[in-house]
Amino acid sequence: MSKKIPEGVIERLPVYLNCLMELKQDGCVTVSSKRLGEFTEINPAEIRRDLARFGTFGKKGVGYNTDILILKIKHILGSDEHHRIAVVGAGNLGSAIVGYDGFAIHGFSVSAVFDNDATKTGKKIGKLEVSDIKSLKKIIKEKNITIGVIAVPAAEAQNIANLLVEAGVKIVLNYTPVIVTVPDAVKVHNTNPVKELLYTLYYLSGAGNKET
Amino acid sequence: MSKKIPEGVIERLPVYLNCLMELKQDGCVTVSSKRLGEFTEINPAEIRRDLARFGTFGKKGVGYNTDILILKIKHILGSDEHHRIAVVGAGNLGSAIVGYDGFAIHGFSVSAVFDNDATKTGKKIGKLEVSDIKSLKKIIKEKNITIGVIAVPAAEAQNIANLLVEAGVKIVLNYTPVIVTVPDAVKVHNTNPVKELLYTLYYLSGAGNKET
Numbered sequence: 001m002s003k004k005i006p007e008g009v010i011e012r013l014p015v016y017l018n019c020l021m022e023l024k025q026d027g028c029v030t031v032s033s034k035r036l037g038e039f040t041e042i043n044p045a046e047i048r049r050d051l052a053r054f055g056t057f058g059k060k061g062v063g064y065n066t067d068i069l070i071l072k073i074k075h076i077l078g079s080d081e082h083h084r085i086a087v088v089g090a091g092n093l094g095s096a097i098v099g100y101d102g103f104a105i106h107g108f109s110v111s112a113v114f115d116n117d118a119t120k121t122g123k124k125i126g127k128l129e130v131s132d133i134k135s136l137k138k139i140i141k142e143k144n145i146t147i148g149v150i151a152v153p154a155a156e157a158q159n160i161a162n163l164l165v166e167a168g169v170k171i172v173l174n175y176t177p178v179i180v181t182v183p184d185a186v187k188v189h190n191t192n193p194v195k196e197l198l199y200t201l202y203y204l205s206g207a208g209n210k211e212t
Numbered sequence: 213m214s215k216k217i218p219e220g221v222i223e224r225l226p227v228y229l230n231c232l233m234e235l236k237q238d239g240c241v242t243v244s245s246k247r248l249g250e251f252t253e254i255n256p257a258e259i260r261r262d263l264a265r266f267g268t269f270g271k272k273g274v275g276y277n278t279d280i281l282i283l284k285i286k287h288i289l290g291s292d293e294h295h296r297i298a299v300v301g302a303g304n305l306g307s308a309i310v311g312y313d314g315f316a317i318h319g320f321s322v323s324a325v326f327d328n329d330a331t332k333t334g335k336k337i338g339k340l341e342v343s344d345i346k347s348l349k350k351i352i353k354e355k356n357i358t359i360g361v362i363a364v365p366a367a368e369a370q371n372i373a374n375l376l377v378e379a380g381v382k383i384v385l386n387y388t389p390v391i392v393t394v395p396d397a398v399k400v401h402n403t404n405p406v407k408e409l410l411y412t413l414y415y416l417s418g419a420g421n422k423e424t
Contacts (some may be wrong), residue, residue, distance in 0.1 A: 007254070008220030014410035018402065022391050039391050041400065042219070078413045085409075093308035101366065102389035102406045147409065154313065171412050173405065177314030179234050179251050188253065189412040190230065191403070193385065194314045197297075197359065198226035200383050200401040201290050 009050050010077075015040050016047065017073045021105060024066050032063035074107075082107050086140055086169070088160045089151035090115035090123075090130045093175055097149055098125045111143045133163070140167035147171045154178045161188070221262050222289075227252050228259065229285045233317060236278050244275035286319075294319050298352055298381070300372045301363035302327035302335075302342045305387055309361055310337045323355045324348075345375070352379035359383045366390045373400070 019039045023031050033051075037044035048058070056072055058064040074080040085103070087094050090113050098110050115121055116133040123130050131139055140148070148164035150157050154176040161180035164172055172188045174180050182188050231251045235243050245263075249256035260270070268284055270276040286292040297315070299306050302325055310322050327333055328345040335342050343351055352360070360376035362369050366388040373392035376384055384400045386392050394400050 006220070008218070008223070010414045011220070011223060011411055013414070014407045015402070017410060018389065018404075018407060019391055039393070076414070077410050079410055083409075083413065091308070092304045092311065096303070096305035096308055097405055099304065100389075100405055102404055106406045106410065108406065108409060149405070171409070173408055173412065177230065177312075179231055181251070187412050189408055190227070191408045192230075192314055193309055193312055193361070194318050194320065195226045195230060196385055196401055196403045197295075197320060197383070198229060198289050198291055198318065199223055200385065200399050201295065202222045202225070202288070 005053065009053065012040075012042060012047075012050055013073050013077055015042065016050075017070065017077070017079075017106075020066055020070045020073070024070060028066050030059075030063045031066050031069070033058060035063070079107050082109070083147055084109055084111040084143055084145040085147040085149060086110075086112040086114065086136070086143075086145045086164070086167075087149045087151055088114045088133065088136070088164070089149075090117070090120045090125060091151065094149075094151035095125050097151060097175075098128055108147075111145055112139050114139075136163055137167040140164070140169060145169060147173065149173045149175065150180070151175050217265065221265065224252075224254060224259075224262055225285050225289055227254065228262075229282065229289070229291075229318075232278055232282045232285070236282060240278050242271075242275045243278050243281070245270060247275070291319050294321070295359055296321055296323040296355055296357040297359040297361060298322075298324040298326065298348070298355075298357045298376070298379075299361045299363055300326045300345065300348070300376070301361075302329070302332045302337060303363065306361075306363035307337050309363060309387075310340055320359075323357055324351050326351075348375055349379040352376070352381060357381060359385065361385045361387065362392070363387050 019036055033044040033047040036047050054076060085108055087097050087110055098113050103109055112131060113125055113128050114131050114133045114136050120130050121132045146169055148169040150160050152160050157176040157178045158180050161172055161182055165182050165186055172182060174188055174190045175192055177192050231248055245256040245259040248259050266288060297320055299309050299322055310325050315321055324343060325337055325340050326343050326345045326348050332342050333344045358381055360381040362372050364372050369388040369390045370392050373384055373394055377394050377398050384394060386400055386402045387404055389404050
């Protein structure tokens with residue numbers, strides 16, 4: 001499955017989906033690749049190519065039906081099911097992720113947050129109580145959590161990744177700058193501000209020249 | 213420039229760079245595309261194709277020189293220069309970004325953090341004092357800051373984007389779920405946990421099947 005579709009396309013689908021959700025909330029029934037391109041800064045021709053892969057064709061001059069396209073992309077990504085998340089680390093980053101208000105609309109929910117700091121365990125972040133990391137495996141299995149987020153200091157990242165894998169999560173979202181290794185059966189996605197900035201930085205010079 | 217090289221390639225370069233920095237710290241003088249592939253979960257053949265675009269060829273059986281490849285990718289991305297960052301929002305997320313320890317090694321530094329909350333301004337996050345948002349334009353110009361990070365509630369995102377653009381930043385890193393619009397001269401990169409999760413989610417089923 002992941003072989004058939006280029007990674008670049010899969011990386012763009014969530015960008016389209018986020019944009020489509022926004023437009024839907026603004027009451028847009030249809031959306032053109034041109035409009036999607038304006039919001040996502042992706043070439044409309046590339047957007048049409050991407051969506052055509054999935055047999056999704058917009059009507060010339062009308063565009064795509066927003067609802068249908070949202071359902072289609074959600075189905076491709078698998079986000080039409082509900083997925084539970086465990087956040088490890090109840091510091092600033094962990095608290096920010098727990099408090100993030102964009103999960104529900106995409107079928108995600110943070111079901112547990114863990115820390116090893118006794119001054120944090122038992123306290124609440126929003127409605128969620130911080131659990132002792134010692135109970136991580138038990139709670140992740142009980143709550144059928146499939147996604148683990150690493151929001152701990154870099155030095156702890158691999159240990160936490162190991163714990164999450166043992167607990168049976170299928171996806172690890174790693175916010176630390178270090179690379180963590182996991183079995184093939186688990187998918188790691190490394191994300192940190194530097195990675196995002198380096199990617200964007202490439203366009204800085206080009207963008208600068210265009211400035212008026 | 214951004215036309216010549218596919219966006220997918222540019223998205224992978226920071227992933228390679230992060231990985232190479234790690235390996236360099238571990239004392240690896242050379243690295244093979246196979247090894248890079250293991251760490252990054254990118255197909256080694258794709259890695260070789262990507263790097264060959266820039267005239268960077270590894271030696272068969274030896275691989276790439278880590279230092280040279282790091283310099284080359286940094287140069288392509290423009291991260292061989294120093295770039296100053298302003299973070300807007302001194303809440304959990306903003307504080308986490310200000311405290312992130314992976315910037316320096318890539319030539320970034322957080323030079324200012326802003327908030328409109330009088331209970332936060334004047335307080336310190338690490339060594340950096342939170343400035344009143346009223347002084348955003350003045351400080352960004354004075355400190356020659358080119359990158360602005362939006363870490364405020366979603367409802368405020370577009371207002372902050374406008375402020376950052378007026379102040380003259382070239383890159384906006386938007387951590388809110390809403391889409392912000394800016395002039396062509398400025399590059400926005402939207403990033404949030406959902407986007408990362410949706411992308412990774414696609415591989416969940418495939419990964420699950422491989423589990424032993």
